[in-house]
Amino acid sequence: MTDRTFEVNRVDPEADRAELRFSGELNFRDTSRLWRDVRELLERPARSVRFDLSAVEGLDGGSTALLLKLQSELSERGTQAEIVGAQGRVRAMLDLYRAHPARLAPPHPEDAGFFDRVGRLTLEWLEDLRAMMAFIGDVLAYAISALRAPRSVHWRDLGDLMVRAGVDGLPIIILINFLVGLVVGFQAAVQLEQVGADILIADLVVLSVVRELAPLMTAIVVAGRSGAAYAAELGTMKVSEEIDALETLRLDAYRFLVLPRLIALVVMVPMLTLVADVVGALGGLVVAVFAMDLTVAAYLNEAHFALVDLGSGHHVAGGLVKSVFFGAAIALIACQRGLATQGGAAGVGRATTSAVVTTLFVLILVDAGFTILGHVFDF
Amino acid sequence: MIDVENLALGFGETVILENLNFSVQRGEVFVILGGSGSGKTTLLKCLVGLLQPLRGSVRIEGATRPGLNGEPPSYGVLFQSGALFSSLSVLDNVRLPLEKWTDLDDAATDAIARSKLRLVGLEGFEAYLPAELSGGMKKRAGIARALALESPLLFLDEPSAGLDPVTAVELDELILTLNSSLGMTMVIVTHELESIFKITRSCIMLDREAKGIIAQGDPRELREHASDQRVLHFFNRTSPGA
Structure with a gap:
């Protein structure tokens, strides 16, 4: 990969503890490679994972989103995951994407299965008929x-x-x-x-x-x-x-x-x-x-x-x-x-x-x- | 970042704007303002490649004006109504440019699209259709879509038009956050005075009769010291007949 702008290496300082060291520019165009490389490095299980960004010179929104997504996935699987070493604009970018907690959105109607659909379609058809009669x-x-x-x-x-x-x-x-x-x-x-x-x-x-x-x-x-x-x-x-x-x-x-x-x-x-x-x-x-x-x-x-x-x-x-x-x-x-x-x-x-x-x-x-x-x- | 030289715009033989010369610096929030019918949106359409100029040139990052010819867009655009695709959910609207222009897998595309929606305060609305959103939410979703490809340059057409004051202020704050945190360059068309004073120190003012720029600079200074009466009337909300 001659045009790669970043490096990522796994170092295990202790058994069951993994550290992914990132360096260079993590930019959007390399995101798919970043995603693939990091996933490969994480195939060997560990109890805790640290994403070390101390050598990262630049980080854009797409890469930030993927790092945070990986961190969240690891946490859901019971692996302790943290992002460390971010400085300056890299840290600001992480803070920006972390700074938006979930808002309460009204629940969106979801399908509840075949019978639900049949019931809804029947009601819609009847309503449709009523609307047409009213219109006429x-x-x-x-x-x-x-x-x-x-x-x-x-x-x-x-x-x-x-x-x-x-x-x-x-x-x-x-x-x-x-x-x-x-x-x-x-x-x-x-x-x-x-x-x-x-x-x-x-x-x-x-x-x-x-x-x-x-x-x-x-x-x-x-x-x-x-x-x-x-x-x-x-x-x-x-x-x-x-x-x-x-x-x-x-x-x-x-x-x-x-x-x-x-x-x-x-x-x-x-x-x-x-x-x-x-x-x-x-x-x-x-x-x-x-x-x-x-x-x-x-x-x-x-x-x-x-x-x-x-x-x-x-x-x-x-x-x-x-x-x-x-x-x-x-x-x-x-x-x-x-x-x-x-x-x-x-x-x-x-x-x-x-x-x-x-x-x-x-x-x-x-x-x-x-x-x-x-x-x-x-x- | 953007250099406009001797630009003339119009339709057929009708010239709407001519002799336009201005530059937008990297990381700047640049506002194009003017009264109704002054050609603001026409100029924006030319800058984003939707309208061919009659004369002159637009250079973005030194390159001649980008066309719409199958290359990944180097900028994002927020249209006045949000212009979300009504048959797609909010999430799918944001995913669309990622699917078209990147080779990311589905999970990565999803993660990035969701992060953009979270950034603009629309987490939880991913499954909604555009018709189910308010005007302000549509504009936020439009911004999320414009941000999807990490373009360093964003064009916004009347972002706070038609919004209530609170939503308009929230949108202004989002624009400032994107500018300061992501270092994005923004070109904004608006005539909302409150927004203008809040978000920019650099603007041009267009006028229909002059068919061009009648003022250029910091809007606060223009409000106080502009020599042109049309500019003073605009910034001080006074009628020429008063």
Whole structure:
């Protein structure tokens, strides 16, 4: 070790008594070597150990911390350990690091094991549910009061929010739903060709898309784009005290932030769904024309028959009604998670993740509810 | 230890500060002060390498201004809010630079990080997350992290801003202890007059309109004998219109 700035040697003046003699500069960059060397020298047990620092010319904080840690470890093992011979700045450094007795910190909650975690998570989940229900109740109350006093809502952001959620999301909505229509079309084509019912591809694709796939895929994309953005935006506002500032200005977050976002998605998700219906059906049309040799007119006639003559338009309306609920769910969950954010940047990340995951779960739940109700009440 | 020559700072074509010339001596507590918007924090960001100057040079220990290019930092920085990583515990915040820049084993890293927290009076708070700490405690933890690599130079941005008087005094005392016991050089941005008179005998004062230094020296002398009215108003807490 040519660049070593210190030496440490063990001398045993008596049996069971060890003395570690340090010399040179004990500095931070050599600390790892110091730590290793001293530990090796201490492998041979002794009843008492002295760290002799009389030949030490310099000592920095890191080395001091390690010497004191070693002394403490030896004492805990029942070995009498003392640091001697420190002079001048070396002594001052030791005194500085010794001079801070432990303060009484409030106990930090520790995990008490598996059942404790399960119990806590259950309570957290229940509290979460209660908070969400309370939030929805508050939003409804504010929405009703806003009907009586529309000027109390912060309408100025609404246009921008609708553009961000709707217009900006159009390309990805169009692409995804076209591909979904295409995939469903190909899957249907394989089966229908076997039974010679090629024309039914229009019924299958259009009904699947309009009733289920377009509303759901559109909602999933909006949850990933706008829902995540709302949760992150409101979460950041919460941790940077902007929400508190709003409250002190008597501009409550519900009217100022939540209602505009709720209205934006309740309006834009059905509109995007309508676009998704069309492009999803077009995906099926491409398969019908290019893979099954059907004419465009035949596909459109059959689609019209399925949607209008058989369904009396209920299929389209059902999908759009569902998408209104999807839009509301995305906005409410994202805003609730954002406004409940705690704990800085990591908290914003947690809130955003939670908003997206919860929204996806709720979307499937709402979709299943609509499907079951539709089956029971035949709509 | 730090030499600043003909430094000009700004954003794009907007010049905020120009013709800055000053030196900071080793072991000195050096204060950069001035009113809001005078460019104190901008200057600090340049000194620590976060902002490129428009012109001029900063030399630390004779070397040109350090960049942020993968070398171990030769100085510690305390940001105004503490800037602790919110996903890490207080202990892990202090351990982070040690893990990144040293080959210490886990036990040694832990021992050093804990000693730094003890030094700043945060023993017992190792497992806490930054969100669970008060403003003063966050700043103390930030100082512990800045001390982790034993850098002889520490930059502090508004260390006592937003703190109650008792906590602010405690932080001032910690700064003085670190300076006197560890011989650290400190460059502090502040406009807290009580702190300034307590912790330093060497300062520069920046002014927004002058876009530069309008006073330099011992703040006690500047308070009594400065010829510039802006300096007298600042140190004596008087309004120019009064």
